[in-house]
Amino acid sequence: MDRPRLTTLLTWAVVGTYLLVALGATAAADAGPALAAAHHVAAVLVGLLLVATAVVARRAAAARGVRIGTAAVVVAYPVQAGIGLAGRSGVRPFGGRLHLLGGIAVFAVLLATLIHRLETTAGASVADDELIDAESPTDRSATASAADSAGDALAVDSAGDAPASDSRSTTLGDRLRAYLELTKPRLMWLLCLLALAGMGLATATGAALDGVTVVATLGGGVLAIGAAGTFNHVYERDRDRRMRRTADRPVATDRVGVRRAVAFGVLLVAVSMAILLAFVNVLATVLTALAVVYYAYVYTVLLKPTTRWNTVIGGGSGALPALIGYAAVTGTVGLPAVLLAVVVCCWTPAHFYNLAIAHREDYARADYPMLPVVAGVSTARRRILAWLGITLVAAALLGTVTDLGLLYALATTALGAVFVRSVVRQYDADRRAGDVGTDADAPAANDARAAAYRSFHASNAYLGAILGAILLETLAF
Ligand code: HEM
Numbered sequence: 001m002d003r004p005r006l007t008t009l010l011t012w013a014v015v016g017t018y019l020l021v022a023l024g025a026t027a028a029a030d031a032g033p034a035l036a037a038a039h040h041v042a043a044v045l046v047g048l049l050l051v052a053t054a055v056v057a058r059r060a061a062a063a064r065g066v067r068i069g070t071a072a073v074v075v076a077y078p079v080q081a082g083i084g085l086a087g088r089s090g091v092r093p094f095g096g097r098l099h100l101l102g103g104i105a106v107f108a109v110l111l112a113t114l115i116h117r118l119e120t121t122a123g124a125s126v127a128d129d130e131l132i133d134a135e136s137p138t139d140r141s142a143t144a145s146a147a148d149s150a151g152d153a154l155a156v157d158s159a160g161d162a163p164a165s166d167s168r169s170t171t172l173g174d175r176l177r178a179y180l181e182l183t184k185p186r187l188m189w190l191l192c193l194l195a196l197a198g199m200g201l202a203t204a205t206g207a208a209l210d211g212v213t214v215v216a217t218l219g220g221g222v223l224a225i226g227a228a229g230t231f232n233h234v235y236e237r238d239r240d241r242r243m244r245r246t247a248d249r250p251v252a253t254d255r256v257g258v259r260r261a262v263a264f265g266v267l268l269v270a271v272s273m274a275i276l277l278a279f280v281n282v283l284a285t286v287l288t289a290l291a292v293v294y295y296a297y298v299y300t301v302l303l304k305p306t307t308r309w310n311t312v313i314g315g316g317s318g319a320l321p322a323l324i325g326y327a328a329v330t331g332t333v334g335l336p337a338v339l340l341a342v343v344v345c346c347w348t349p350a351h352f353y354n355l356a357i358a359h360r361e362d363y364a365r366a367d368y369p370m371l372p373v374v375a376g377v378s379t380a381r382r383r384i385l386a387w388l389g390i391t392l393v394a395a396a397l398l399g400t401v402t403d404l405g406l407l408y409a410l411a412t413t414a415l416g417a418v419f420v421r422s423v424v425r426q427y428d429a430d431r432r433a434g435d436v437g438t439d440a441d442a443p444a445a446n447d448a449r450a451a452a453y454r455s456f457h458a459s460n461a462y463l464g465a466i467l468g469a470i471l472l473e474t475l476a477f
């Protein structure tokens with residue numbers, strides 16, 4: 001089923017409006033004539049796109065909310081443009097922020113209209129009917145039947161133990177690989193890039209960035225992430241055994257014993273703290289220790305098994321590297337670092353909910369109250385776009401408190417567009433599948449899962465791109 005033309009128009013209207021917000025927040029304010037002209041040309045083009053979208057919505061007799069949303073922005077747009085033009089001639093109410101806030105409001109209305117459009121054309125997911133309420137005590141038979149109905153290959157016996165297998169690693173290489181796997185190396189590149197971006201933002205204070213600080217902060221950070229990941233593996237080993245995605249993990253399969261894993265994690269923390277204290281500073285060390293506790297205990301033990309808000313609140317653990325990097329350079333925590341951390345906190349649900357959709361049966365089997373399990377796939381999909389919209393606004397606002405300019409504005413807009421489009425295409429896949437997020441091997445379910453994974457990777461590409469742009473703008477230009 002082709003995506004309706006109106007949905008495509010709405011998607012580009014969201015992207016075009018966000019481009020204006022991002023340009024306005026980072027460059028248009030004190031832009032030279034060329035950039036100001038670019039902002040105005042873009043404003044005219046986006047205005048025409050909004051009119052076209054409203055006309056198509058009306059002619060297509062789209063849902064009432066879509067017609068109202070598209071008409072509202074057409075009415076508000078000339079007012080928004082007028083405020084902008086007044087600003088160019090020196091009339092700048094609210095310190096010139098009114099124009100930025102107006103742009104954000106138009107973007108928010110368009111995004112809400114897009115979500116409404118997708119929801120009214122995608123329809124509720126069939127899978128929503130089989131809600132598994134994992135927030136209340138779920139009896140094992142219910143989740144086991146969820147596993148069976150998903151045609152799950154992974155049979156768990158009544159004690160929940162993994163299938164018997166001689167999984168103890170034999171060679172030294174196997175054992176080293178098992179310990180490396182405990183540290184969750186695949187997460188590291190983005191978390192280190194986040195810490196580097198925090199360092200880059202810190203240089204705006206005039207503080208110098210030296211090689212020892214960079215190497216020691218990243219080295220200590222990598223060890224700390226490894227420790228936190230190890231403790232997470234240890235605590236989650238029983239549930240990991242019940243999930244296809246994690247059943248083969250080192251502690252879950254006894255390739256690494258619990259005691260050895262704990263000792264390994266403690267060693268990593270100790271060396272991390274020693275490096276940070278010796279070569280960086282106390283604040284960076286304390287923040288790193290906090291991040292370990294936040295992930296390994298607050299998220300892993302307190303939040304993840306108990307509440308649907310685990311990802312939203314737990315996201316703070318992954319945002320802390322922004323503060324750590326900034327503190328490593330300045331010995332303080334500045335507003336730019338806090339705002340960057342807010343961007344990552346908002347980004348995390350948009351990052352993870354796709355994975356949770358793709359593996360919802362897995363999470364139900366492990367009694368994790370992930371959002372798609374307890375509230376349904378449709379709710380999770382809506383929240384992905386909503387959290388993505390909030391992330392994009394927060395990313396634009398970061399431009400108002402820093403010297404970030406055109407490269408950053410284009411990065412957040414271009415990769416933001418890729419991310420938004422991946423979620424829209426996920427709706428298409430869900431509509432074709434007529435069901436979403438199951439672990440069953442039906443081809444249509446596989447397509448929906450593949451679409452969810454594409455959106456998941458788009459989330460990493462988005463964050464990687466804006467962090468890279470921050471680094472280039474703060475350190476290279
Ligand atoms: C509560 C917060 C978060 C949750 C629940 C979450 C969840 C996940 C999960 C389940 C995976 C797949 C891991 C695997 O199967 O090996 C993953 C992968 C990943 N996460 Fe997150 N994540 C969170 C925060 C973050 C943060 C803050 C970052 C970086 C700033 C991040 C970066 C990544 C990266 C780079 C990958 C690897 C993607 C790949 O395999 O290519 N995550 N995340």
Ligand SMILES: CC(C)=CCC/C(C)=C/CC/C(C)=C/COP(=O)(O)OP(=O)(O)O
Nearest residue numbers: 221224225228232288291292295317318321
């Ligand atoms: C400096 C420092 C220590 C920072 C900590 C940053 C950090 C490791 C964040 C983790 C992000 C996260 C919650 C990953 C998923 O865990 P999960 O248990 O949901 O994933 P899983 O299901 O694959 O185990």
